[in-house]
Amino acid sequence: SAVISQKPSRDICQRGTSLTIQCQVDSQVTMMFWYRQQPGQSLTLIATANQGSEATYESGFVIDKFPISRPNLTFSTLTVSNMSPEDSSIYLCSVEDPPKRYTFGSGTRLTVV
Amino acid sequence: QQQVKQSPQSLIVQKGGISIINCAYENTAFDYFPWYQQFPGKGPALLIAIRPDVSEKKEGRFTISFNKSAKQFSLHIMDSQPGDSATYFCAASSGQGAQKLVFGQGTRLTINP
Numbered sequence: 001s002a003v004i005s006q007k008p009s010r011d012i013c014q015r016g017t018s019l020t021i022q023c024q025v026d027s028q029v030t031m032m033f034w035y036r037q038q039p040g041q042s043l044t045l046i047a048t049a050n051q052g053s054e055a056t057y058e059s060g061f062v063i064d065k066f067p068i069s070r071p072n073l074t075f076s077t078l079t080v081s082n083m084s085p086e087d088s089s090i091y092l093c094s095v096e097d098p099p100k101r102y103t104f105g106s107g108t109r110l111t112v113v
Numbered sequence: 114q115q116q117v118k119q120s121p122q123s124l125i126v127q128k129g130g131i132s133i134i135n136c137a138y139e140n141t142a143f144d145y146f147p148w149y150q151q152f153p154g155k156g157p158a159l160l161i162a163i164r165p166d167v168s169e170k171k172e173g174r175f176t177i178s179f180n181k182s183a184k185q186f187s188l189h190i191m192d193s194q195p196g197d198s199a200t201y202f203c204a205a206s207s208g209q210g211a212q213k214l215v216f217g218q219g220t221r222l223t224i225n226p
Binding site for chain 2: 006103107
């Protein structure tokens with residue numbers, strides 16, 4: 001299965017600033033998924049990123065707050081914009097490789113102060 | 114329709130005992146049911162998965178039981194060990210191609226030595 005490298009692993013940010021999270025996969029994948037895991041909670045899908053097209057956002061998530069780039073088949077970034085303490089979460093990227101086998105990165109633990 | 118309901122929220126089992134975590138779903142289009150194990154500071158890792166055409170799948174000490182008519186599936190951990198202490202998530206997805214996972218709420222499992 002695919003191996004995912006996610007950076008940074010953690011960060012502490014000031015409110016009002018933005019953080020860009022990188023996700024690198026060791027193989028070419030069609031879709032990349034970005035999830036949020038709030039403290040002690042389950043995973044919630046933010047958006048699905050397809051190379052060469054705009055990301056598809058889930059209900060409750062908007063592009064202005066969580067812009068996503070997908071420049072090629074092995075890389076994606078998620079930006080958390082204009083952060084507030086409520087954005088403190090673990091952000092995870094995921095890919096499906098091979099079919100029906102979803103692999104997750106180790107996550108980015110974000111604390112907004 | 115898209116929800117997966119997981120119980121219990123937390124579970125304490127003695128070493129050597131059987132840990133049982135249950136999930137229920139409504140969407141009959143779901144055709145893939147994985148279980149993920151997550152340790153603190155790590156991303157979820159695929160533990161075992163089942164498709165609805167079988168009623169049981171076993172991998173080592175881990176077994177998934179699937180009841181299609183009841184729309185329920187469960188994870189059994191036999192001979193539970195302290196190293197099994199983690200958070201477990203059931204999930205479901207449907208269709209072909211890259212499809213998002215819908216996660217249960219998670220179960221924090223503690224195995225007492």
